[in-house]
Amino acid sequence: MIALRILVFILGGALVASTLISAVRSFVLPRAAPTLITTAVFSGLRLGFDIFAGPTKPYYRRDRILAMYAPIALLLLPFFWLVLITAGYTAILWGAGVQPLREAFVTSGSSLFTLGFSRP
Numbered sequence: 001m002i003a004l005r006i007l008v009f010i011l012g013g014a015l016v017a018s019t020l021i022s023a024v025r026s027f028v029l030p031r032a033a034p035t036l037i038t039t040a041v042f043s044g045l046r047l048g049f050d051i052f053a054g055p056t057k058p059y060y061r062r063d064r065i066l067a068m069y070a071p072i073a074l075l076l077l078p079f080f081w082l083v084l085i086t087a088g089y090t091a092i093l094w095g096a097g098v099q100p101l102r103e104a105f106v107t108s109g110s111s112l113f114t115l116g117f118s119r120p
Helices: 002-027 036-052 059-066 069-095 101-113
Strands: none
Touching: 002 036, 002 069, 036 059, 036 069, 069 101
């Protein structure tokens, strides 16, 4: 059980670190530096857009729909980063001994979204 907690703690830390690196590479670096998270968000959203703006649609309709693709993807990125950081800190807290998993999740969310109304 201790080995599982250590593994979950390390994986949670890796998830938080990779998410923060993704945020820095997306908004701070002055050049393109794709990450797995941004690629997944943009690719997944593109699949949804292709349903409504497929190659068989008229150009003017495709152009009108696809013009919203990049702005929506950029607005979705912070949401996914928050979800991943919450999951990572939940794993870290659970690995550090906060029981049950729900309490680790509440503490993680409390610390991330407010001034920390919940204590482990």
